[in-house]
Structures are given as structure tokens and as C-alpha cells.
Amino acid sequence: MAALLREQSFLILLAVADEERHGYGIIREVVELSGDRVRLGPGTLYGALDRLTEQGLVEATRTEVVSGRVRRYYAISSSGRVTLDQEVSRRRALVGIATTRLRRAGGLTPA
Amino acid sequence: MTVVEAQVRRLLRAWPAFDRADRGDEIVATTLDLVPPGARRLPLRLAASLFVGGLRARHRARPPVWAWLLYGLGWPPRGRTRWLASDALRPGCGRRALRRHLVACSAVVAGLGAGLAAFIHTSIAPMWVYFPLEFFVMFLVSLSPGVGWGSPSLLSAIAVRLAEEGRPAEAVAQLVVGGLALRRRRLGDDHLTPLRPATRLGGVLLAAARAEEAAAVLGPTFEILKGTAPDKDWPTWLAGHDLAVALSMADRTEDAARVGREVLFGRREIAGADSVGALKTASNLGSTLRSLGRYDEAIDFLADTFARGVRSAPDEEWPTWRAGHELAVTLAEAGRPAEAVPIEEQVLRARRRLLGPDSLDTLGSGCYLGMFLQLSGRLDEAVECLAETFERAKRAAPDEDSPTWVTGHTLAFTLALHGRLEPAVTVGREVLEARRRLHGADEPATLTSASNLGVDLRLAGRVDESIVLLADTFERGRRTGAEIGWRAGAHLVDSYVAAGRLEAALSTARTVLEDGVDLDALGVERLAGLRQLTAKE
Numbered sequence: 001m002a003a004l005l006r007e008q009s010f011l012i013l014l015a016v017a018d019e020e021r022h023g024y025g026i027i028r029e030v031v032e033l034s035g036d037r038v039r040l041g042p043g044t045l046y047g048a049l050d051r052l053t054e055q056g057l058v059e060a061t062r063t064e065v066v067s068g069r070v071r072r073y074y075a076i077s078s079s080g081r082v083t084l085d086q087e088v089s090r091r092r093a094l095v096g097i098a099t100t101r102l103r104r105a106g107g108l109t110p111a
Numbered sequence: 112m113t114v115v116e117a118q119v120r121r122l123l124r125a126w127p128a129f130d131r132a133d134r135g136d137e138i139v140a141t142t143l144d145l146v147p148p149g150a151r152r153l154p155l156r157l158a159a160s161l162f163v164g165g166l167r168a169r170h171r172a173r174p175p176v177w178a179w180l181l182y183g184l185g186w187p188p189r190g191r192t193r194w195l196a197s198d199a200l201r202p203g204c205g206r207r208a209l210r211r212h213l214v215a216c217s218a219v220v221a222g223l224g225a226g227l228a229a230f231i232h233t234s235i236a237p238m239w240v241y242f243p244l245e246f247f248v249m250f251l252v253s254l255s256p257g258v259g260w261g262s263p264s265l266l267s268a269i270a271v272r273l274a275e276e277g278r279p280a281e282a283v284a285q286l287v288v289g290g291l292a293l294r295r296r297r298l299g300d301d302h303l304t305p306l307r308p309a310t311r312l313g314g315v316l317l318a319a320a321r322a323e324e325a326a327a328v329l330g331p332t333f334e335i336l337k338g339t340a341p342d343k344d345w346p347t348w349l350a351g352h353d354l355a356v357a358l359s360m361a362d363r364t365e366d367a368a369r370v371g372r373e374v375l376f377g378r379r380e381i382a383g384a385d386s387v388g389a390l391k392t393a394s395n396l397g398s399t400l401r402s403l404g405r406y407d408e409a410i411d412f413l414a415d416t417f418a419r420g421v422r423s424a425p426d427e428e429w430p431t432w433r434a435g436h437e438l439a440v441t442l443a444e445a446g447r448p449a450e451a452v453p454i455e456e457q458v459l460r461a462r463r464r465l466l467g468p469d470s471l472d473t474l475g476s477g478c479y480l481g482m483f484l485q486l487s488g489r490l491d492e493a494v495e496c497l498a499e500t501f502e503r504a505k506r507a508a509p510d511e512d513s514p515t516w517v518t519g520h521t522l523a524f525t526l527a528l529h530g531r532l533e534p535a536v537t538v539g540r541e542v543l544e545a546r547r548r549l550h551g552a553d554e555p556a557t558l559t560s561a562s563n564l565g566v567d568l569r570l571a572g573r574v575d576e577s578i579v580l581l582a583d584t585f586e587r588g589r590r591t592g593a594e595i596g597w598r599a600g601a602h603l604v605d606s607y608v609a610a611g612r613l614e615a616a617l618s619t620a621r622t623v624l625e626d627g628v629d630l631d632a633l634g635v636e637r638l639a640g641l642r643q644l645t646a647k648e
Contacts, residue, residue: 023141041157042142043164046134050171060311062349063318064429067471067513069140070318 005087008048011038013057013076013084020061020075023049049074057083113510113549115146118153125165127172133315149509180215306336310346313353322360329354333370341377344388348377352392359399368403371396385423387430390416394434397441406445413438417454425461428472432461436476439483448486455480469507471514474500478518481525490529497522501538509545512556516545520560523567532571539564555593558584562599569606577606585619597623 005013008030015021015029026049027040040048052058057080063072076084112120119142123135130138142157174182313329316322333354336347351374358367375396378389397413400406417438420431435458439451459480462473477500484493501522504515519542526535543564546557565581568574581603588596600623607616 023137024144027141027145041160041164042138042145043160043162043167045141046130046138047164047167047171050168060314061345062353063137063314065318065320067475067511069143070136071140072134072137072318 004090005083006048008038008040008044009052009057010084010087012040012045012048012052013080013087016058016074016076017081017084020073022071022073024071026074052080056080115150115153115510116143118158119143119161122153122158122161123165125162126168127165129172130165130168132319136318148507180218182215306332306339306350307346310336310350310353313350313357317353317357317360320360322357325357326354326361326363329357337377342381344378344381348374348381348388348392351377352388352395355392355395355399359395359402364399364403367399368396371399385419387424387427390420390424390430390434394430394437397434398437401437401441401444406441409441410438410445413441426465428462428465432458432465433472435461436479440479443483443486448483451483452480452487452489455483469503471508471511474504474508474514474518477503478514478521481518482521485521485525485528490525493525494522494529494531497525510549512546512549516542516549516556516560519545520563523560524563527563527567527570532567535567536564536571536573539567553587553591553593555595558588558593558595558599562595562602565599565606566602569602569609574606574610578603578610578612581606 011030011033012026014033015026021029023042023045027045030038030040049058053060056077058074059077061073061075063070065071116139119139120135123131123138126135126138138161142153142161145157146153309328309332313325313332316325316328329350333347333350336343336350340347351370355367355371355374358364358370371392375389375392378386378392382388393412393416397409397416400409400412413434416430416434420427420434424431435454439455439458442448442451442454455476459473459476462470462476466473477496481493481497481500484490484496497518500514501518504511504518508515519538523535523539523542526532526538539560543557543560546554546560550557561580561584565577565584568577568580581599584599585596585603588594588599590596600619604616604619604623607613607619
């Protein structure tokens with residue numbers, strides 16, 4: 001079974017799941033995905049990208065220079081996609097259990 | 112370099128050497144993107160994130176003992192690329208490698224000896240058993256130094272190190288080719304393991320604008336890949352694509368066009384003519400042909416790429432809308448600015464939709480559209496477009512020369528062409544102050560703005576102000592050897608003539624001539640005063 005993904009890693013994988021993005025693009029996407037709850041700093045972003053790259057979940061696809069600024073693009077790898085699928089299933093199952101328990105305890109109103 | 116960028120680069124020293132070499136510019140660019148427009152200092156949150164991230168990266172880069180031992184024995188462990196590369200990038204890596212090699216071999220042989228002693232139930236193996244065995248094994252290992260140095264990760268790192276030390280590009284190429292040959296003997300001809308890091312290395316060098324070295328690494332890599340994996344976009348055709356970009360940046364445009372055509376054919380073969388990869392290569396090829404002055408071919412390529420992009424990837428800035436922009440620029444350069452206008456208008460609308468009205472690319476499109484309108488003689492529309500772009504750019508990107516201050520410069524020039532000299536002077540002064548702040552007073556861009564403003568001041572009847580500014584620009588240009596200084600000198604003669612100060616005009620004209628400047632080569636149109644005075648001489 002794959003190791004659990006941290007919140008930041010999960011959001012970064014989600015950010016590059018549909019298209020390749022550069023560092024700033026990933027940060028913006030993570031802000032949007034998390035409803036403005038998670039704002040990655042550059043140190044946190046590149047630390048997480050290092051880990052994900054070493055684990056083979058993300059890969060750098062290309063580099064270009066735009067208006068004098070270097071942009072490297074990152075995309076999810078095939079094993080990253082598998083890990084993301086597993087993480088989504090795990091979270092979905094957890095939400096299911098939590099919903100059932102809260103209903104049983106009378107803390108969640110049925111939709 | 113701005114104050115904020117200097118702060119970011121200082122904080123980058125907290126990161127390991129390899130991270131700085133491999134992605135330092137990328138981290139700087141991302142951090143600068145996060146800085147709010149107009150900020151004069153790096154926000155504390157970003158500074159802390161950079162610093163702490165660097166310390167964490169250093170901590171992560173420290174290897175466990177087993178990895179260190181394996182490395183010392185000559186087998187760089189898998190998945191430790193960043194640490195290996197960081198080690199190779201620090202000075203004295205060869206000396207350290209030898210020391211590590213000796214210590215690791217001793218440790219392993221001593222361990223084996225102790226194991227053997229335990230196996231044969233001897234309490235302590237005599238020292239004379241360890242040492243001859245140890246030195247014999249070390250001797251055998253030292254006979255094959257290529258075992259460790261042939262590793263692709265280490266190879267890439269050493270090549271980066273050599274490139275940093277300014278060693279000739281050929282040395283880097285030889286190293287890569289030699290290492291690749293070694294790996295191919297061990298892994299087989301069609302194994303991609305050694306070729307992928309070589310392709311990445313080329314990308315690293317390219318991103319660092321070290322085009323010659325990137326071309327030296329990517330050239331042989333691409334040649335091998337074409338034979339071994341012609342059906343793979345990564346790494347084969349991406350290596351070719353990057354090679355074409357590197358050749359183009361290194362001013363080897365004919366070679367860039369040849370490789371670009373080959374890559375385009377390859378990418379179309381495996382993914383189709385409408386694939387994003389093929390469109391990107393075609394767009395680059397069009398730009399390369401333009402720089403060769405082969406406008407008709409460039410326009411054909413770019414028009415085809417743009418049409419395909421609009422049809423198959425209308426939401427992709429790159430390649431679709433960048434190809435459109437390149438097409439418009441090529442048409443304008445080919446003397447067809449009127450045809451460039453509707454294309455750039457289309458690009459501008461798309462970029463506003465996809466990137467937002469304040470992105471640098473969108474603002475750049477606004478600037479170019481203004482230029483194309485001006486070149487087409489539609490001065491009212493040009494002024495309107497440039498003024499709107501300039502106002503927006505000043506708010507969104509006050510520290511970017513391009514597009515913000517380039518737009519202002521073009522606006523001032525267009526206003527002067529239109530005969531609206533007072534507004535031209537106001538805008539020109541604003542641009543000059545901004546460029547002095549961003550680049551310093553002696554940079555060619557600043558001197559160009561000063562020279563244009565000096566001319567506009569004279570035409571607006573403010574001859575004394577014109578003389579002060581042009582004299583200063585002339586002196587700065589002479590001191591720094593910038594060509595624009597001599598243009599300012601010629602304009603200064605005109606201003607002296609306009610003020611009736613013929614002695615000063617004559618003296619300036621003499622200085623220009625004594626410095627041996629080829630006036631015709633300057634292409635200055637307003638040389639009437641200078642020629643008249645030198646004829647009197």
C-alpha cells in the first residue's frame with residue numbers, strides 16, 4: 001500500500017494532474033484548490049517538488065525563459081497518477097466512515 | 112538587478128550548491144512572481160520560506176551511511192541524484208572522491224574480515240589478515256575508476272561543474288559521449304538510462320542561457336537518441352527541440368533551422384501535425400527562419416502553426432497564441448505591418464481571456480499592437496492602444512522594462528510623430544526617470560530614452576533643457592562607448608544650432624569627428640546641422 005500523502009503534496013499533485021504547470025502556476029492553483037486556505041511559499045513548494053520528483057510522482061517536462069524569467073514546467077507521472085487515485089479513494093472512504101459515524105451520533109444532518 | 116531580486120539571490124545561498132546551479136534562477140523567478148507589484152523589499156513571509164526551505168534542502172541532501180559507503184565504493188546509489196550532484200559541484204570533488212573511496216573500501220574489507228573471523232570462531236582476526244586483503248581489494252577497485260564516474264547522475268553533475276569552470280564546450284561533450292559509451296557497453300545500445308540525464312543536463316544549461324554548452328551536450332545525445340528511440344517524444348525529440356533552441360540562442364541559426372526541421376518531421380511522425388509538441392517546434396522554427404531573414408518561409412510556417420493551434424488548442428498560450436504573436440512580428444519585420452495588426456488584435460483578445468489583462472505577455476501584446484498600428488500610419492489608434500497598455504503596465508509591473516517602460520518609450524515616440532510634443536515630453540521624462548531607477552543612468556536603454564527626450568524638448572521649443580539633457584547623454588555615451596551616445600552628440604549639434612550657439616555646435620561636431628565616428632553608419636537622419644558645420648571647417 002502506498003504511503004499517505006501530506007496535504008501539501010496532495011494539493012500539488014492535484015495542481016499538475018490535468019496539465020503541466022510552472023512553480024508560480026502551481027502555487028496559484030493550490031490557492032484555488034484549497035479555497036485560499038493553503039498558500040505555499042517558494043521554499044515549501046520546491047521542497048515538496050523535490051520529494052515528489054525523487055519519489056517519481058512528478059517530473060519536470062521542459063524549461064523556458066519568459067521575459068527573462070526561467071520557468072520549469074512540472075507534470076504528474078504515471079505512478080503519480082496511480083498514487084493520486086489511491087489517495088482520493090482513501091479520502092473518499094474516510095469521508096464515508098466519518099459521515100456514517102456523525103449521522104449515527106446525530107451530528108450531521110442528511111443532505 | 113532590482114533590490115528585491117538581490118535580496119532573493121542572497122537568501123538562495125541557504126540552498127545546497129546543486130539546487131542553486133540547477134534551479135536557482137527558477138526559484139528566483141517564482142519568488143519574484145509572488146512579490147506584490149511595487150514592493151520595494153522582499154516580504155518577510157517569502158524571505159522566511161526561502162531561508163527555511165534552503166536549510167531543509169541541505170538537511171535532506173545529507174546521505175545515510177549506506178549511501179555514502181556505496182558511493183565511496185564506486186556505485187552511486189539510485190535516487191540520490193541531488194546529493195551526488197551537490198558533492199560534485201563543490202570544489203575539490205576529485206580529492207574527496209579518492210579519500211571517500213579509500214575509507215569506504217577499508218570499512219567494507221574490515222567488516223568482511225570481522226565477519227570471517229566470527230565465522231571461523233576466532234575471537235579477533237590478526238591484523239595481518241585484514242590489511243593485505245584490504246589493500247588487494249582496493250587495488251582491484253582502483254583499476255576501474257570508470258565504475259563510479261560513469262554513473263549518469265554523477266556524469267551530469269561533473270559536466271555542469273566543468274561548464275561552470277568555463278572549460279571548453281568540447282570537453283563537456285567528450286565527457287558526456289565518453290560516459291554514454293561506457294553506460295551503453297554496460298546496459299546495451301538501446302537503454303535510455305544514460306541519455307535521459309544528458310537531455311536534462313542540456314535543459315539545465317539552456318535555462319541558464321549557456322547555449323554553446325547546451326548545444327555541445329545535446330548534439331551527441333540527440334544523435335544517439337535518434338538511432339535508439341526514434342518513437343519517443345521524451346527524451347528523443349525533446350532533446351532535439353532543446354538543441355534547436357540552444358543553437359538558435361548561440362547564433363548558429365542555420366544549424367538551428369536544420370535541426371528544427373528534423374524535429375518537426377519526427378514529432379509529426381509520432382504524434383501528428385496538430386500535436387502540441389509539433390506545434391511548439393514549428394513555432395520555434397518559424398522564429399528561427401525569421402532571424403535568418405527568410406521571411407516568406409517563416410510566415411508560411413507560423414501561419415500554418417497558428418491556424419492549426421487555433422483549431423486544435425485554442426486555450427493554449429504556448430504554442431497557439433505565441434505562434435500568432437510571432438507571426439505578427441514577422442509580418443511587421445517583412446514590411447507588412449497592416450497585416451500584422453488584425454493578428455495581434457486576435458492574440459491580445461485571447462491573452463486577456465487566458466492569462467488575464469495584467470500578465471506580462473498580454474501587456475507585451477498591447478505594446479506590439481501599438482507599434483504595428485504606428486508602423487501602419489494609424490497614429491490615433493496607436494496612441495490610444497499604447498496609452499491604455501502603459502497605464503495598466505505601470506500598475507501591474509512597475510519594475511519590468513519590458514513591457515512597461517518599452518511601451519512608455521514607444522508611446523512618447525508615437526506622440527512626437529503625431530505632433531503632440533508636450534505629452535511626448537511628459538511621458539518621455541517619466542520613462543527616463545524609471546529607467547534611471549531600474550538600470551542606472553549609463554545603460555543603453557536609459558541613454559536612448561534620454562536622447563529621444565532631448566530631441567522632443569528641442570522640437571517643443573525648450574532648447575535649453577534639450578541641450579542640458581543631450582550634453583549629459585553625449586558624455587555618458589562617450590564614456591561607456593554606447594553607440595546611442597554619438598546619436599545624442601549629433602542631436603546636440605542640432606540643438607546648439609537651434610539656440611544660435613554656433614561655437615558650441617562646432618566644438619561638439621569636432622569632438623564627434625575626432626573620435627573617428629562613421630556618421631553614415633550611425634544612420635542619424637537629423638545630421639543637417641553637423642554636416643553644415645563640418646563643411647565650413
